[in-house]
Amino acid sequence: MTRLECLRAIYEDIQDCAVVTIMGATSAELHSLGHRPNFFYLTHAMGLASSIGLGLALCQPSRRVVVLDGDGSVLMNLGGLSTLARYGPRNMVEIIFDNESLLSVGGFPTATATGTDLAACARGAGIDNTVTARNADDFVSAVRAALAGEKLACIVAKVEAVGPAGYIVDTHMLEDRFMFARAMRQPPQNGGKMP
């Protein structure tokens, strides 16, 4: 499965959540499916997407927060998984697209290509509610279960190392940043709201 297929399949489920993505292919693909003010694309600051999600989730417990992370980014902040587990925000879903490579910079293999299991890392860090999805059906089911639940969830999606032709999106990063901040001042709607 590809990350784009996964994103397309869950777009409607996550469209009202606060979504924080990592840079590169993930942000470009989500953006290509339709930008929303409640989507924030973290350019640079590799590893910190889950930390931003944690800060947001702890401060706004009534809003669902979805982080779209990647293997390279998570490997840069493995300790962040332990912090996430420690506070276990029930309104947060950490999705890790694992394509076993640093695709944006030429496809060099990450450590998940040589045996590191990020789901095991997450579970070992203390996020019990962790699953690995290897096909689109399992992925969508896992995301829907996580969004219906009230427990911190981690979903590791094993995806092909393919991405878009380019990573440029037509909104400037600062425009996104202020748009997202403004969106977070509004009360969450529909599926973005915790029960």
Place this chain on the structure above:
Amino acid sequence: MPVSEAHSRVVYDALRASGVKVVSALPETWLVHLIRMAEDDPNMILVRLAKEEEGVGVSMGAHFAGVRSALLMQNHGFLQAINGIVSGAMLYHMPLLLMISDRGHLGEKDPWQTEGGRYTRRVLDALGIVHDELRNPDEVAVKVDRAMTLAQSSLSPVALLMTRSLMWEEPPPPPAGPPPAAGLAAPRAAGERPGGSGA
């Protein structure tokens, strides 16, 4: 422990008064009272980190949520967090209040702390981060409030260095010897900075 609990309380109360609702921290000796105060405060969200750089992300998330935060870190923790500060907070124009314990400066007995003390201010300057020192409990409230105000208005990191003069309770001085010769005591006292010698 000679870390001042009373002055830690002054710093903690100043953070609360400036609207801080989230504190991220990685423990170090000078920060233990502050972290316990945050832990005991039902109105404070304390995020204990594995590594200081995470705290930049937590503060960014808090800012998005409209909540004020502060990072408690040793100066080595500041050095650790620099990529997050530059490529997260500065790139995205995010307010950060960095409360940095000023280890490795005058009076430091631990050899392993001394390198960080040598470079902290210069690194802050190189990054263009406005910084000031907290030396005296009387200046804490106003400086914390002003640092928070500047961080929020400039959407930038601002650092306050919590010095030994503020954070450390020195053991009582040795018994007084003979009084100093007339003429020596006054100039020496006049050369001291408020809050003590920093030793």
